[in-house]
Amino acid sequence: MRARDIDGRSRISVAQQAFNEVVDGLPDETQLGIRVLGATYRGKDKKQGCLDTQQIVPVGPVDRTQAKAAVAGLRPTGFTPVGLALRSAAQDLGTGSTTRRIVLITDGEDTCAPPDPCEVARELAAQGTRLVVDTLGLAPDEKVRRQLLCIAGATGGTYTAAQSADELTGRIKQLVDRARDTYTAAPAVVDGTGACDGAPMLAPGVYTDREAFSEHRWYRVPVRPGQELRASVSVALDRPVNPDYGVLLRATAPDGRELVRGVDAGSGRTDVVSAGLRWSAAEEKDAAASPEPTPSGVQAARTVCLVVSNSFAPRGGTRAEPGMPVELTVDLVAASPAPDGPDLGRGWALLLLLTLAGLVTGLLAGLLTRWWVATWREN
Amino acid sequence: MRTPIRVAAAMAAAGLTLTPAAALAAPSPSPGAATVTKAGTSFLTATTITAGQPVRVGASTGDHLYWSFRADAGQVHEIGVTVTFPKRRTGASTWTVDVFDGLRRRQACTAGAQTPTAATAATSVALGCTLRRVRPWAEPWSGDPLPGTYYVRLSVTDLPEPDLGLPIEVDLLVGAVDEGGASGDDGELAAALVPNTRAGTVLTAEPTPEPVAEEETDLTGWLPEAGSRWVWTTVGGVLAAVAGVAGFALTRRPRRR
Numbered sequence: 001m002r003a004r005d006i007d008g009r010s011r012i013s014v015a016q017q018a019f020n021e022v023v024d025g026l027p028d029e030t031q032l033g034i035r036v037l038g039a040t041y042r043g044k045d046k047k048q049g050c051l052d053t054q055q056i057v058p059v060g061p062v063d064r065t066q067a068k069a070a071v072a073g074l075r076p077t078g079f080t081p082v083g084l085a086l087r088s089a090a091q092d093l094g095t096g097s098t099t100r101r102i103v104l105i106t107d108g109e110d111t112c113a114p115p116d117p118c119e120v121a122r123e124l125a126a127q128g129t130r131l132v133v134d135t136l137g138l139a140p141d142e143k144v145r146r147q148l149l150c151i152a153g154a155t156g157g158t159y160t161a162a163q164s165a166d167e168l169t170g171r172i173k174q175l176v177d178r179a180r181d182t183y184t185a186a187p188a189v190v191d192g193t194g195a196c197d198g199a200p201m202l203a204p205g206v207y208t209d210r211e212a213f214s215e216h217r218w219y220r221v222p223v224r225p226g227q228e229l230r231a232s233v234s235v236a237l238d239r240p241v242n243p244d245y246g247v248l249l250r251a252t253a254p255d256g257r258e259l260v261r262g263v264d265a266g267s268g269r270t271d272v273v274s275a276g277l278r279w280s281a282a283e284e285k286d287a288a289a290s291p292e293p294t295p296s297g298v299q300a301a302r303t304v305c306l307v308v309s310n311s312f313a314p315r316g317g318t319r320a321e322p323g324m325p326v327e328l329t330v331d332l333v334a335a336s337p338a339p340d341g342p343d344l345g346r347g348w349a350l351l352l353l354l355t356l357a358g359l360v361t362g363l364l365a366g367l368l369t370r371w372w373v374a375t376w377r378e379n
Numbered sequence: 380m381r382t383p384i385r386v387a388a389a390m391a392a393a394g395l396t397l398t399p400a401a402a403l404a405a406p407s408p409s410p411g412a413a414t415v416t417k418a419g420t421s422f423l424t425a426t427t428i429t430a431g432q433p434v435r436v437g438a439s440t441g442d443h444l445y446w447s448f449r450a451d452a453g454q455v456h457e458i459g460v461t462v463t464f465p466k467r468r469t470g471a472s473t474w475t476v477d478v479f480d481g482l483r484r485r486q487a488c489t490a491g492a493q494t495p496t497a498a499t500a501a502t503s504v505a506l507g508c509t510l511r512r513v514r515p516w517a518e519p520w521s522g523d524p525l526p527g528t529y530y531v532r533l534s535v536t537d538l539p540e541p542d543l544g545l546p547i548e549v550d551l552l553v554g555a556v557d558e559g560g561a562s563g564d565d566g567e568l569a570a571a572l573v574p575n576t577r578a579g580t581v582l583t584a585e586p587t588p589e590p591v592a593e594e595e596t597d598l599t600g601w602l603p604e605a606g607s608r609w610v611w612t613t614v615g616g617v618l619a620a621v622a623g624v625a626g627f628a629l630t631r632r633p634r635r636r
Contacts (some may be wrong), residue, residue: 160439161544188579205579232483260520263483268536271443276482278519331575339566344608353616358619362626
């Protein structure tokens, strides 16, 4: 942070200026906290230096003068406990049902592993609270870039290399804006099972789960006659995998008969692979599907099983645990019956054709009548 | 006598060439539309835009940017994206614009450079995607485009790793051409493909059976809607009858005065 390589100024002064501008432009309702790492301990003891992280502005509505004063007094020191800082920042934000965003700004790689900051990020993301870490590297070198990319990828966040004060300010402002926009209810956490029997029963809504490589996760949805089931799934690639991959979402009857499937595959760098399906019970005229007799005037719901599977292959050294994030949306809407359109036509061409046909028929009928009248008169 | 027929033929030819040209014209922003300066980073956080609304947003190389727009039956949408690189890059990069429907099903592009590669020295790259015409109805098992939400995702699929994180400028515009022809005769989707984004609830018990709702019969339900095949064909029949009488009358000897 002391290196003077951004527009001839030290990285810390650029970061401080950027922060001041961001704090000035903050909307009043934004809840923000600031935590620093490697800012107070000046000794050489690694053990103690690696515990050096403090929350200098508690999470809440921002007190601008206090936040600026706290940031102005910062001086960089030697150690960079990124993993510990991330873990503490997640604690600062607390638990709840809304999305939390951490913006990590650093110029140096973590010097305190273990814990490896990337593993920490993945572990935090898997804890149920929806947590996204956006990372910003100040004039980053290769090691910093790799580490920040890994942290961002593990949590569905972004990575930016900032080479100037303007870039840094603009990006932080954008991230803060985004945090405010995406401060919505997070998906419900669900735990899919290995078979349809006993799988969690889902109402319409968005769910999140974790799925390991080559794992199958089952869910159940009750669908009434006249309803259409809509489901979609996204599996996130939060770790390095082989370049070709796919995801399969199937809807099956409880006896294992497949009803419909949604599939997508791809190759190359991506964030999520998604598939979706529609299925409506009204279309199915299969009496054997509901063996138990239902009392007249009552519609019993049929159970449809949803199974999510993936064909991701881990790269050498990629950890399998915890599983990859799965986002599942389930919706039940009124079914759309097949149209029973009449065997009729539409359009200007039809009108023209019918008129011409009528004209020709009239002409022929007239000519025939004239000929017939003429012959009749002669005889 | 010949001139009107020739004019009619020329007009028919012009009509034939005009339709595809209109469909393939580059999208242009609608006048007075406010520029959107945001982009989402996932399906759930996609920024909502409308057709004709320009988008200009700064981002980092490697970001996956999401927008969503609403499509109605009969429309053909065309997406145009330009990515500008203000900084020097170390190698060529391949960009892609993916389009998904409300069920996150991948949508095919009928035209446009969906995955162009930007050379190392290039300062910008243009992407495009023309979607299929949105159908008013499709069987649940089919993947046809249906009315509802559509998602656009811009990402870089292949690049040298050191280029990740560099700033980019993204310009995006979604254009819509309404070709009409969406009639209830061809089926209608009871609910548009708009995703439910509320947090779900895990049910603890099977839902109780629901009493069957009595179907209400309404007199107006029997009347065919304007533009339906019933109306067209009936009008055609009437025209044919009139033309028949007219044709018959033409063959009669003119009356002596």
